[in-house]
Amino acid sequence: MRKPCCDKQDTNKGAWSKQEDQKLIDYIRKHGEGCWRTLPQAAGLLRCGKSCRLRWINYLRPDLKRGNFAEDEEDLIIKLHALLGNRWSLIAGRLPGRTDNEVKNYWNSHLRRKLINMGIDPNNHRLSHNFPRPRDPCTVATATSSGLNNHASPPVKSVGDNDQTSDAGSCLDDNRRALPDLNLDVAITNIPQPSLDTTEEEKKHNESKLSREFEPGPSSTLLLFG
DNA sequence: AATTGTGTCAACCGCTAGACG
DNA sequence: TCGTCTAGCGGTTGACACAAT
Incomplete structure (x- = not known):
């Protein structure tokens, strides 16, 4: 039987708070991307790795171009x-x-x-x-x-x-x-x-x-x- | 002003491919 | 070769904002 990607009981869901964003940004700045499974614990986040990855990729990455499409x-x-x-x-x-x-x-x-x-x-x-x-x-x-x-x-x-x-x-x-x-x-x-x-x-x-x-x-x- | 309908978008879920032991 | 694990992908959902009635 395969383990779930995270212990869902102990994870937050829904919208990210600014504090959570900042923790994720800080952690990735220090340690870089990767190993999403262990990242939440290491970064002090009550999120599953998948959620962290998605938040980073879709919203927090510094090279993202936000706003209307040209x-x-x-x-x-x-x-x-x-x-x-x-x-x-x-x-x-x-x-x-x-x-x-x-x-x-x-x-x-x-x-x-x-x-x-x-x-x-x-x-x-x-x-x-x-x-x-x-x-x-x-x-x-x-x-x-x-x-x-x-x-x-x-x-x-x-x-x-x-x-x-x-x-x-x-x-x-x-x-x-x-x-x-x-x-x-x-x-x-x-x-x-x-x-x-x-x-x-x-x-x-x-x-x-x-x-x-x-x-x-x-x-x-x-x-x-x- | 209140209610309902619609559009948008962030986030989640389930699945799969590929790496690894 | 097989089983397990992880990252990544695409579909879907739900919350919110705004417009229409």
Whole structure:
């Protein structure tokens, strides 16, 4: 029988107090990250190691960039999500100062809704007749943040919508119609041409290729999407 | 002013991969 | 090779803030 990660009876849960934050910061400054299991006791915290790790990574780390996402960050998230799916840690790795949790939350609360309002299925980045869709294709063309800036057209269902969503054939073609400035071409990056039908296997392939070709860091985003 | 609905985000939970003995 | 342990990941929850009624 496996031991729980911590003795839950003796641990605090819920929001962190400033004192707890300070203890964690002080401890990590002195001893560095790592060995999360023993850290709470050593730091004098009544928290489980997991909780400490999460608090540090998502909130206390000094290199975190707090605040609103920039347009280019939004663009990048959308593009990487199309490529990798819900691999938040990988996506966050391409956004310096952002955490997987932050990216995930931002996707779920902002970007997902924006895509839906554009008539784009956020799960596969295809135009979808199940979602409201703007009438004017030019409006759709602004699906990335530069065009998403709260100017998403009101949901309008137009005649013949169903024709636009083809299950057969290239879904990338659909994607280009939906997100023309979403440049997923491998020409720039040597990344395999992503298909929006991307299977888990293909996503993993893309992911490993990304990992091999681009070490995480600010420059990689430039390399990726020019 | 009170109540209800909705959105956001920090934190938790359960699972898995990989390291190690 | 197998079992155990830990770090890390993604999904989900719950508290809080704010808007709408």
